[in-house]
Amino acid sequence: MTQQLLQQLVEMRGIETRYVDAWGNPATIAEKSKAKLLNVLGYDTSNDEKIQSQISADIASVWLSPLNPVSVVRSTEQINLPVRLPIELVNDEHVITITCEDGKAIEHNFIPVDQEMMTMAHIDDVEFHEYVVTLPFSLPLGYHDVTLSADNDQLGTSRIIVAPQACYTPSEIQQGKKTWGLSVQLYCVRSEKNWGIGDFSDLALLVEKAAAVGADFVGLNPIHALYPANPNACSPYGPSSRRWLNYLYIDVTAVDGYESDPVQEIVNNETFKKTLEHARSEDYVDYEAVAHIKLTALKAVFDVYEEKYLRNNTKQNKAFKAFIEAGGESLDMLATYDALQSDLHAQGKESWGWPVFPEAYKDYYNPAVEKFKKANKRQVKFYLFLQWIASQQLENASSKAIECGMTIGLYRDLAVGVSEGSAEIWGNKDLYCTDASVGAPPDILGPLGQNWGLPPMDPRKLYEQGYQPIIDLFASNMASSGSLRIDHVMALLRLWWVVKGDNAKDGGYVYYPVDDLLGILALESHRNQSLVIGEDLGTVPEEIRSKLADNGVYSYRVFFFEQAEDGGFFSPSHYPVQSMSTLTTHDMPTLIGYWHCLDLELGKDIGLYPTEEILQTLYTDRHENKQAILDTLHGHGSVGHEVGRDVNYTGMDKALNHGMQVHMAGGSSALLSLQLEDWLEMDKPVNVPGTFNEYPNWKRKLTENIESLFERKDINELAAKLTQSRKHASANK
Structure with a gap:
């Protein structure tokens, strides 16, 4: 009887028991996993009587509500x-x-x-x-x-x-224009002026330079708010809040008040200058050093700015207050959290996230938090100020893209979740299941499965809250941009939940109200005139691909994954028009890394592969794939005779690198995204999926300043070829 009742509850709560894995094989989740997933959703599965009682209570709660919490309909x-x-x-x-x-x-x-x-x-x-x-x-x-x-x-x-029926698409793209652009991890950017991390002024300059050589967009990593008091928690995909911005991207020198004597005295101090020089010269972002100098300078700037503008009836103060009012409880929550975490850190207390805060501070709505907020009003105001300045500087970069005539401009990236200790969970505990984490079942990129440490939203609670958290996420991340990339877009349909303490492979899929979420996405897309790209890689059921296409969401096509059954690579001219194509992503090796198998060497060194047999299979597959790539490139005339035809004698060089990029530019997808790392012929990856401390993820910088990069003859020649190929593809649509 227990299994029957469990199955009834499993179905009521949208837990999928069978799925097709990344290799196309049927898979089933274990019986014990079903019970564990129900447990993290708040159910007691210890005996039949309790299970039946909870089923009855769930059914009764629906019937006792005259109306559903929310209905989403198309126009x-x-x-x-x-x-x-x-x-x-x-x-x-x-x-x-x-x-x-x-x-x-x-x-x-x-x-x-x-x-x-x-x-x-x-x-x-x-x-x-x-x-x-x-x-x-x-x-x-x-x-x-x-x-x-x-x-x-x-x-x-x-x-x-x-x-509306579908998401927004700019008229030029609707009419057949093929665009290309650059994708960049903003923190990686080097420039002549930044403080050891890319900033919004760098972004505006990159937009200007890229537009001048034909790019129609610049794509960004998630720029969500992280943790000012815990700078080494630097993954853009494990944020504190997805609605707000990472203050580290503020260009301190561009804030009114920076040139004042009190601020200049601080930044010209020898110790400050030495730390700044260290932060700038490192090949990997030193987040602690960057956070130290930026917070020190920004606090001094805030003192000057507040004295000058925020204590009087100035237009700046009116704008600041309007920003705070529009941000509402969500903004207040983040600023309070940042101030509280900073205060606890300064006292030497454990403070990585709310789970280790003193009991009285573990919930935003606790009276002690309100008391703290009143007692530390100015510190909270400082963090509100940081969000205001960050939003202004991001908007300036977006305006630069419009000014330069880019078809899309900036495209932002929405992470799939927030980390366990985040402000977002701190302020809405009912919505999140903190005893589980989002991840992925075993697939080609992660043969052991993946656990991302991001507690999932409870789909029923999301529904009961009228989908407001999702509305806010879409709206805020479409601001100051022309496009939004949704990381792991399958989350709109289902997420792989892993119970705390379990291996990633022992998780299970939980379904979400995909049609409702896509409707909201389409509405916000039109309101913000934002094209939507869905990262649909990994274990993807066909039902979501067709549904996304019908809803105007652009697919994500990665060259290395677009293979026929015989091992050959599909021509980019066969990709869907409604897609963004790319050679590599932030979770993959660079072109040099791929070609020289540096990712496999690294994976072996840090223990990513369970057996030598698996590793050798990957090496064999890679060798065969590289030969197939050479065959494809030569077959389409995308490379000249200077590029060899035999993989045993052909290394990755500039001719092959540029040939692959131009090969992609001749394709049918409406958007083509290229990585700056491959323009610079870099070998080290941004991120190695499935690792934490084994590799310095989210830290590796670009090898050249953006000012000099766009002065290089080879770069300008490559950009010209890309632009020409895209125009040719548009003409042949």
Whole structure:
């Protein structure tokens, strides 16, 4: 009986028991994994009686709610609202009142028994009926509030989200323009002026330089807020908040007040200058050094700026207050968290995240936190100030892209989750399952499976919260950009949950309301005029690929993964038009690293491969793949005779490197993204998936300043060839 009840609960909560793995083979999650996943969702699975009781409680909670928390409909669809009522009310007149986003109110009167009845149930000996009420009018795109009432008594509330059919695409791309752009990890950027880490001024300069040689976009790593008091927690994919920005990208020298005497006295101090020089000269970002000099200087700038502008009725103060008001509770939460973590760190207390905060501070809504906030008002204000300055500088870079005529401009990257100790979880504990983590089952990139240490959102809680957390995420990450890349876009359909303490391979898939989430994505995409790219790599069911395409989401096509069954590589001219193509990603080796198998050597050194047999298979596959690549390139005339035809005698050089990039540029995908690392012929990767301390992930800098990079003849010649190939591909669409 237990297994039957468990299976019923598993299905109710959207836990997938069977799936197709990365190699196309059927796979099943273990029975013990089902129970563990239910446990982290809050269920007691210790005996039949408890399981049955919880199933009954879940069913009852639905029937006792007259309206669903939220409904997402497309603009061309009729709006049907399920209404659940006890039988004694079904003959009474009811009123549905819809308050549109613009404040306009619309009423619809109905008698439940006259509507189509869907189903019925008995809850605590009371008979309930569910009807479908079809609204006799359409609603504009947007977010609309719903109330259900009878005899002036409010019975329930809901929200209707009306979304367009598909995400936004710029008109030039709709008309067939083929674009190319550069992808960059912003922290990697070297320049003549930055403080040991790329910043938003570097980004504006990179935009200007790239646009001048034909690029239509610059793609970024996630620039989410990390941890000012814990700078070595530097993964852009394990942020504190995905709604706000990493203050380390602020160009301190561009902030009003930097030139003042008090600030100049600090930055011209010999110790400060020595630390700055160290941070600039290192080949890997020294996050502790960068954080130290930036926070020191920014606090001094804030003192000057506050005295000059924020204590008076200035336009700057009005703008600052408007920013704080618009940011609402989410912004206050982050600033409070950063101030509190900084204070605990200064006291020498363990402070990596809220799980180790003193008990009174473990929740944003605790009275002690409010007391701390009032007692440390100015420190909280400083972190609000950092977010304000960061948003202004990012907007300046985005405006530069528009000014330079880029078709897309900046494209931002939305991480799949936040880390366990994050401000985002600290302020919304109900939404996250902190006893589990997001990851991936074993696949080609990670044969052991992956555990990313990111607690997942509970899909039911997300639904109960009217999808507001997702709305806020999409809207904030589409700001100051022309496109949004969604990392691990399968998260809109399902996520691989790994219970704390288990191996990644022992996890299971939990499903999310994909159609609702795609509707919201389409709505925010149009509101922000942001093209959407979905990173659909790894274990991807076909159902999500076609669904994403129908919803206007651009696929992600990586050359090395686009292979036919015979081992040959598909021509980029066969890629979907509705896609962004690329040679490599931040999770892959560079072109040199791939060709010379440096990633396999590194993986062996740090123990990524369970057996020597697996490693040797990878070497053999790589050798065969490289020969197939040479065959493809020569077959399409993408490289000349200076590039050899035999893999045994052909190394990666500039001719092969540039030939591969130009080969991609002749393809059919609307967007082509190229890595600056490959322009610079670098060999070390940005990130090695599945590693933590084994490799210095998210730290390796570019080998050249962006100022000199774009003065190089070979770089300008490559850019010209890319632009010409893209124009040719557009003409042949």
